[in-house]
Amino acid sequence: MSKSLNLLAGTALAAGLIAGPAMAEKLGLGRAALPEEIAAWDVAVQPDGTGLPEGSGDVLTGEEVFADKCATCHGEFAEGLDSWPVLAGGEGTLKDRRPVKTIGSYWPYLSTVFDYVHRSMPFGSAQTVSVDETYAITAFLLYSNGLVEDDFVLTRDNFTEITLPNADGFYVDDRPETEYPLFSGAACMTDCGAEVKVTKRAVDLNVTPEDPDGRPAGTLPALTMAAAGTAAPAEAAASEAATEETATEETAAEEPAAEEAATETAAADPALVEAGQKVFKKCAACHKVGEGAKNATGPHLNGVVGRTAGTIEGFKYSKPMTDAGAGGLVWDADALTAYLENPKGFVKGTKMSFAGLKKEEDRAAIIAYLGTLAP
Amino acid sequence: MTDEPATKHVPGASRRKFLKGSAALGAGVIAAGTARAEGPDPLITEVQDWANAFGDAVDAAPYGTPIHFESHVVRRNVEWLTESPVSSINFTPIHALEGTITPQGCAFERHHSGAIELSKSDYRLMINGLVDTPLVFTFEDLTRFPRSSMVAFCECAANGGMEWGGAQLEGCQFTQGMIHNMEYVGVPLRVLLEEAGVKPEGKWVYAEGADASSNGRSIPMEKALDDVLVAFYANGEALRKEHGYPARLVVPGWEGNMWVKWVRRLGVYEHAVESREETSKYTDLMPDGRARKWTWVMDAKSVITSPSPQAPVRHGKGPLVITGLAWSGHGKIAKVDVSLDGGRNWQEARITGEAKPKALTRFHLDIDWDGSELLLQSRATDETGYVQPTKDALRAIRGLNNVYHNNGIQTWWLKSDGEVENVEVA
Known part of the structure; x- marks a missing residue:
């Protein structure tokens, strides 16, 4: 019997594997699913x-x-x-x-x-x-x-x-026949070949996320350093994180005030900003925000409130969007409200394939949130 | 975007510079670590703050988080891997963990449309298709079925995929960290299917999540009736949001993509649905241009978690604990061998604790390190007699385009100064 057959052996084996009581009869739990529910x-x-x-x-x-x-x-x-x-x-x-x-x-x-x-x-x-x-x-x-x-x-x-060209390009897992026999049996324990040398080094690619000290991200800090109590890396990291948090909070609290002229509807109402952050999930696949945010499928939105349309360097806007900016369109609260309600209606020919935010409260919230994003 | 691991070349060489300059630094650290006491230790002779004043009162943290000294022990993302963080993966810090159970808070996440918030009161599970009675369960209904429990590893099929072309990432968190191991409690899927009554022609169970991706996967009926669980507890508490709260599938030994989170529907069909996740993705392209499908089982694998690039040896020569993890989707780990010379000679490591089927198993090897360079490897053998192969042995069969199911042997280069690099040897 092959391993795969072993693995798929029937319920006798199953009963042994699951350390639970065997079910003899139905408990009558749940209810019948309605046709409309199944269709949905x-x-x-x-x-x-x-x-x-x-x-x-x-x-x-x-x-x-x-x-x-x-x-x-x-x-x-x-x-x-x-x-x-x-x-x-x-x-x-x-x-x-x-x-x-x-x-x-x-x-x-x-x-x-x-x-x-x-x-x-x-x-x-x-x-x-x-x-x-x-x-x-x-x-x-x-x-x-x-x-x-x-x-x-x-x-x-x-x-x-319709048959797709690669319809016959797949076959069911054959590892039990093609690999397992090769990789089974007593493994060599001594003198298993010639001396080996390093042939590839990950450091040559240099693509691992790094800690500030240049080590791979998450490297365990030295205990001697932690014990010294002066520059304990863990504590430093913790306080750094705390600083960042504070900074974010400060930004959230202060930025709307700074942008007051542009975002009158978005006074620093933390609840509204928070709601806006949630709505922004709809946008986050294409628009990056926050420190170091880069253009992605859409331009980054740091400092978007008060910015002239179509002016983020390095982003390839549609011509209508660049033209709108050249014509004086500035993303103040009113312009954003109109654009977010009906993107293609407000800027005909925009690349942004987003149906729009139909709810007024969603638009207000997201504009409040965008107002917190420093340029 | 793609969820398939890629090779990324980034200009700059800070890590290389760091390693080149690390000999002196390493020596310094070792000197500090091994210094003999020249006088009484003030930590002992002087009364410390913590020994004479109060610590935190109870309730300082109604639900506790790790002490800040451990703040480096977190999941980490490799940003260039994917186009969007809502359809992406991060990695368990296995280099910093011991034992076998992965705390939920640092267990890797893989979302296809983000981690959704689904309350128990809004939760529904439907069973329909080739069943006698299509049913809808509330969460409360699920809690009234007899429960069972198991410990199981969940490994993404792409774990180690970035290493398929060669050593690429520095640290087992990134090279083997798409894995976690938890104790689950829930209802056997078999019990729920029996409640609906599977018709004889029902050969497959198609499981879908409630999130926008739905991440549907077809599970053959034999497996569904075998050891699959609809789980709602992990490690003694409710599932975390990112792991499928309030209910997910546990599909022991099989690739993580099938462990459908926020599971909302189980469709019983005669054939596999052949969804996007089991055709376009999670299939294994072979050198002849054809592809393996339904490669569900995760073969036996192991890795030394310390020493490793993120867990260098800072204490110098002498007693050294080598610790690692081994697992197999086919059952129990039978033994783990460790090599210090890149695979020429091996010694059997100690299995620490009980080797459970389809669960992470901890191994240790205690050596007296003479401070010379080592090429560390581990090699798992499972109860079927399967021996973890080298990466080159896998490439000889699967070529270079086959990124999933990389269970090849990992090599760490431990250098005299205690620093560790991810390398390949030949």
């Missing part, structure tokens, strides 16, 4: 089409929806921006040193695309893509991978006719 939660789509909802979508619609909801991370052509996943291309690269694993080159099933987009995308706004939009995005991704023409319409009926 069971949206899984399987390779044979099980779970596909009624609907359809075409490539051109998909291109529009993709540009609107997906392109800020995945790129207009599904090529992937920064390190966000590449969704198209990569054919014939799977044996290369740097394989490009995309829907066209690697994914075995189209159902996975539909299931994932519909259930978990866009990143940070899951479950906001409608069924037809999901069909359309899936059709567009087939098109961007060169698998269908631009007049293609994907429907529930023709879905399973």
